[in-house]
Amino acid sequence: MSTISIIGSGSMARAIGTRAARHGHTVEILSRNTTAAQELADGIGHGTSVGEYGARPSGDIVIVAVLHQGAVEAVTRFGDALAGKILVDITNPFTADATGLVSTPGHSVAERIAAVAPDDAQVVKAFNTIFGGVIERDEPLDVLFAGGDAEAKAAVAGLLRSMGMQPRDAGGLGMAHALEWAGILLVGVASNGAGFDSALAVV
Template sequence: MPYGHASSRLDQSSRNPLRARAAGGQACGKSIAAPPSIDGRTGSTAPAPPVGHPRGAARSAPGPIRRSRTCRGPPDAEPNARARRREGALTMSSISIIGLGQMARVLADRALDGAHAVEVVGRDAAKAADVAAALGRGATAGTVGAAPAGDIVILAVPAGSAVPVVSRYGDALAGKVVVDISNPFNSEATGVVTPEGTSVAQEIAKAAPASAHVVKAFNTVFGGVLAQGRPVDVFLAGDDARAKARTSAFVESIGLRPWDTGDLAMARWLEGAGVLMMGLGRHGVGAYDFSLGVTTAG
């Protein structure tokens, strides 16, 4: 869908801890247009769902890569920011992104803005090379199935592909932080297709090596909003405290605000929040240019 520019908030009350923020306004720095659809298609006027929607299976040639300076809020705006940094060695220097859609490209662009080394990986080697070249700044193209170069591996693939991809990599993911950003929507994006009591992230954890640690993150941020370069909130969940701290440090390094929701079982509800966002986009907001966020009172 085309990007909209809303200026109002659904709820501006500090008493309500969960709010949906409109994502309009001026982004930092100069930029060129990013692809208008979260599922990687350019020129689409269809509503753009969060990553993982079944429509995301269709991919186009790489669109233009957005260039902007990342908007950064106060470094200690989030109460636990200092504590996370004290845990040491949390800011990662290398990120591998498996997938070549819009969300993959936007995350890669912001990671490069945050001074990380970035590797992009896709089934189409030529397309991966094109995406890396378009990103510039030393981005490289990896090989599907080979050990990812990054210490953090972001799975930017449709929900139905996530577990097979992790199974294919097998022990090559040993010791990695594996970040799942998918949403397992049904065909109408009115519910999830995962069985009760589990989530895509939990199924990924079962398929991954024991030394890999899965974190759910970024599934509650629309790619079009992320591409604007604005500081938005990112909810995450995982069983390993250090993996969550490393993911949170990465989130902060690209100008976003991490919020820890608990262990990996919470991924079920984060994936449900993706459905909530689709409902808001269709009804309450009437567009997909908003983000969910947290406001603390006091």
């Protein structure tokens, strides 16, 4: 098992951190809001620690679990502290009514994060097609992901498997925009009968 660092202290940070900790990983929370970070760490338990926001994260894999509006800013703020890290973008850049995206092809949040991250950091898009509550439920589920670096993707796939999830490789980082639309699609099917405990899967 390994150390997983999570930037953010919201519901997705809690969901991913909780599931990772339950499956034996050591979790580190990094948030601008140190009070929220400590509360989240205490809530997750299993020895979850709070790291210094902006300092080098402990984990090789860093989940960027902030709202889409703040993701590029957060990665910029950490700057060289993220050298060599695998950054997992989980954001959904929805419009206010969640029927469209504020991003465009070639300019997904994942691609914009990659543009500001250190050269030897790698970005993988994942987790954005699953509701936090479904992640926390700790049942088997598919996680669609995409990224440009095979080694980074293999590491994320390994993490997902260790958490009882089935990684589903969708392709290169350009596919992150398709995943952003899949987030919209999930909200659509959830709102129109499938319910918010549903998830996308590949069968």
